[in-house]
Amino acid sequence: xxxxxxxxxxxxxxxxxxxxxxxxxxxxxxxxxxxxxxxxxxxxxxxxxxxxxxxxxxxxxxxxxxxxxxxxxxxxxxxxxxxxxxxxxxxxxxxxxxxxxxxxxxxxxxxxxxxxxxxxxxxxxxxxxxxxxxxxxxxxxxxxxxxxxxxxxxxxxxxxxxxxxxxxxxxxxxxxxxxxxxxxxxxxxxxxxxxxxxxxxxxxxxxxxxxxxxxxxxxxxxxxxxxxxxxxxxxxxxxxxxxxxxxxxxxxxxxxxxxxxxxxxxxxxxxxxxxxxxxxxxxxxxxxxxxxxxxxxxxxxxxxxxxxxxxxxxxxxxxxxxxxxxxxxxxxxxxxxxxxx
Amino acid sequence: xxxxxxxxxxxxxxxxxxxxxxxxxxxxxxxxxxxxxxxxxxxxxxxxxxxxxxxxxxxxxxxxxxxxxxxxxxxxxxxxxxxxxxxxxxxxxxxxxxxxxxxxxxxxxxxxxxxxxxxxxxxxxxxxxxxxxxxxxxxxxxxxxxxxxxxxxxxxxxxxxxxxxxxxxxxxxxxxxxxxxxxxxxxxxxxxxxxxxxxxxxxxxxxxxxxxxxxxxxxxxxxxxxxxxxxxxxxxxxxxxxxxxxxxxxxxxxxxxxxxxxxxxxxxxxxxxxxxxxxxxxxxxxxxxxxxxxxxxxxxxxxxxxxxxxxxxxxxxxxxxxxxxxxxxxxxxxxxxxxxxxxxxxxxxxxxxxxxxxxxxxxxxxxxxxxxxxxxxxxxxxxxxxxxxxxxxxxxxxxxxxxxxxxxxxxxxxxxxxxxxxxxxxxxxxxxxxxxxxxxxxxxxxxxxxxxxxxxxxxxxxxxxxxxxxxxxxxxxxxxxxxxxxxxxxxxxxxx
Numbered sequence: 001x002x003x004x005x006x007x008x009x010x011x012x013x014x015x016x017x018x019x020x021x022x023x024x025x026x027x028x029x030x031x032x033x034x035x036x037x038x039x040x041x042x043x044x045x046x047x048x049x050x051x052x053x054x055x056x057x058x059x060x061x062x063x064x065x066x067x068x069x070x071x072x073x074x075x076x077x078x079x080x081x082x083x084x085x086x087x088x089x090x091x092x093x094x095x096x097x098x099x100x101x102x103x104x105x106x107x108x109x110x111x112x113x114x115x116x117x118x119x120x121x122x123x124x125x126x127x128x129x130x131x132x133x134x135x136x137x138x139x140x141x142x143x144x145x146x147x148x149x150x151x152x153x154x155x156x157x158x159x160x161x162x163x164x165x166x167x168x169x170x171x172x173x174x175x176x177x178x179x180x181x182x183x184x185x186x187x188x189x190x191x192x193x194x195x196x197x198x199x200x201x202x203x204x205x206x207x208x209x210x211x212x213x214x215x216x217x218x219x220x221x222x223x224x225x226x227x228x229x230x231x232x233x234x235x236x237x238x239x240x241x242x243x244x245x246x247x248x249x250x251x252x253x254x255x256x257x258x259x260x261x262x263x264x265x266x267x268x269x270x271x272x273x274x275x276x277x278x279x280x281x282x283x284x285x286x287x288x289x290x291x292x293x294x295x296x297x298x299x300x301x302x303x304x305x306x307x308x309x310x311x312x313x314x315x316x317x318x319x320x321x322x323x324x325x326x327x328x329x330x331x332x333x334x335x336x337x338x339x340x341x
Numbered sequence: 342x343x344x345x346x347x348x349x350x351x352x353x354x355x356x357x358x359x360x361x362x363x364x365x366x367x368x369x370x371x372x373x374x375x376x377x378x379x380x381x382x383x384x385x386x387x388x389x390x391x392x393x394x395x396x397x398x399x400x401x402x403x404x405x406x407x408x409x410x411x412x413x414x415x416x417x418x419x420x421x422x423x424x425x426x427x428x429x430x431x432x433x434x435x436x437x438x439x440x441x442x443x444x445x446x447x448x449x450x451x452x453x454x455x456x457x458x459x460x461x462x463x464x465x466x467x468x469x470x471x472x473x474x475x476x477x478x479x480x481x482x483x484x485x486x487x488x489x490x491x492x493x494x495x496x497x498x499x500x501x502x503x504x505x506x507x508x509x510x511x512x513x514x515x516x517x518x519x520x521x522x523x524x525x526x527x528x529x530x531x532x533x534x535x536x537x538x539x540x541x542x543x544x545x546x547x548x549x550x551x552x553x554x555x556x557x558x559x560x561x562x563x564x565x566x567x568x569x570x571x572x573x574x575x576x577x578x579x580x581x582x583x584x585x586x587x588x589x590x591x592x593x594x595x596x597x598x599x600x601x602x603x604x605x606x607x608x609x610x611x612x613x614x615x616x617x618x619x620x621x622x623x624x625x626x627x628x629x630x631x632x633x634x635x636x637x638x639x640x641x642x643x644x645x646x647x648x649x650x651x652x653x654x655x656x657x658x659x660x661x662x663x664x665x666x667x668x669x670x671x672x673x674x675x676x677x678x679x680x681x682x683x684x685x686x687x688x689x690x691x692x693x694x695x696x697x698x699x700x701x702x703x704x705x706x707x708x709x710x711x712x713x714x715x716x717x718x719x720x721x722x723x724x725x726x727x728x729x730x731x732x733x734x735x736x737x738x739x740x741x742x743x744x745x746x747x748x749x750x751x752x753x754x755x756x757x758x759x760x761x762x763x764x765x766x767x768x769x770x771x772x773x774x775x776x777x778x779x780x781x782x783x784x785x786x787x788x789x790x791x792x793x794x795x796x797x798x799x800x801x802x803x804x805x806x807x808x809x810x811x812x813x814x815x816x817x818x819x820x821x822x823x824x825x826x827x828x829x830x831x832x833x834x835x836x837x
Contacts, residue, residue, distance in 0.1 A: 213696070216682060227661070228664075
């Protein structure tokens, strides 16, 4: 009787790591292999500049991926984030543009201080998140349907507010600051914000009851309810969180370009979902991690930059991305099944 | 022709760290009902999985009609003559009975379906087995029992030699069970060999010709039922120790009323009123569909109701989360879909109902969580090599102990147990009964809902009989108990 109890004190009696840790290691290996392959075939790919660019060009997918990961872990999809990115960018510009009569319609805004404009923008994003929460958590409509709808609504608001184009005229200098503060090399402050958000998300995911409840709901919604988890409220909060993160992303991207472009963020919802799945999350919920998602985002980044470096014509990039994604996810499932056999 | 339809020789199956099936040898005679019993984790399921092609053997041989047999998938097994009636039935609810029966063997001309002799034959088999099933009926509207019969008909029509039935009576009512028994006997007459797995030992005596007992992955005995003296002998073979105890009345009774239900009604319940005293084990017995689960869920706030439920003088207000706060915990009827997070580890399951206790300001304290898990794993004797193991990998009895741990950690005064021993083996059942007694000794109160009379009689101080959503009688255990009367009442007879 003494032996098994002793074993329980060890981190893991069988010496086996969890499935999640296993997948993260596998995907990290995939990342290294892809990076090595790219370095072999592409001249000068193996450099600090490449590594820095990888971070500089993918921070926004990582921020979106945080919200999408939490939702996917809880068993829900969020396809509205791309639309919200576009909307947030346009609205932050519209709220900040000067209110004088003299400008053309696209140059006329509300003339609010930038800080107030950011707050207002985030409020509108939260409203979209609340719509998701209402229909999905409370009325139990399938999340894919609702969030495809709210994606269109958000995109539509952006389009209307930017008259189908972009808002950039008359923006104060302050508008372009936050997205362009350089840190080192090509990396700007937005990437640092993404890194901070990732650290916070990792902490919430693994160390708080909030994170744990997310897993409980995704693993078995009914059992979670019967265990006293306020399931509806929790899912609602996750959607608001995801919308808020998408709003932050949209504001940062608009600041970087110093323009609120209504088509910005098109397809981001798919990329955010892909990187989350690459990170080992299950579409059925209960499984997934922010760390995996970050690795997934880097994998997608390596593939994109390698495609560029290989001088593939841009129209081929999508197919290359698709092939790598498929292979990675199939390999992942295969290894996991074999491990758990 | 060989007299043995199936010969198993030196069969071994290794999982990482465990030898689930260890050098098993026995024969199954043609044209008999051959029962397979053993505690959970005894290796029955693994053996069945090997037979049906759901997993591969490590070594050993299986001979079907004297020839080496190896199935690559359940479909392959079926083609070779071994069909299985799984606990999770393989029917499509949205289709009709006929469409279900012909699924996968439809004949088409230019893409249009047409009836062939093959299909007519299947329908005839079904009519032969159970004339009351209308082939045009949608399967989703049929009872579990009838769905089973559809699967059996499909197997019989494909001229299967062996049908494996895995706990077929687990979800059936008494009358349905009897009908199933008639069908099993008919199958035997038709020349089909039935491998029958059940935890209900009485069934084995009524139905079986032979019985094989397994324990800890090993073959213990195979003998004709006629040579098994009684239940106790079988149980003894299964667990190697005697466990059945009879009901011992409690010495002192508290008079403090803990829970009162007054005129509780909902879609199933009709004016249910009763009270539960502190420290009691109160049993609720009735057949499937009598309203047991509905009552348990109403008290817990999982389903809506009208009427009044009062705990310790305070009215309960209908959500599980508030019920837990008030001091109630539920061990739900369906372990895997309602009680357990099978994807998650043992320790994460155990803490799920009371994250507050292992956290401060929302921050989890993982060493406290590990200590909690360790405590319950020892206390309830959960068999596992690690608390970081996913609960999907545990046997049924151990899974149920994890659900119990979860509810105990919620620190409830009143535990509602809904079919707490369903689908778990005799040894684990005895352990669950012992846990229940110990809980009461430690001041907890138990409401025990079950459709197995022996366990109700074994454990409960007071018993309510339910029929069609109503309480039909209240009995004091140890005094006015007559099993025949009880069966009479719960099947709709008037209370005497």
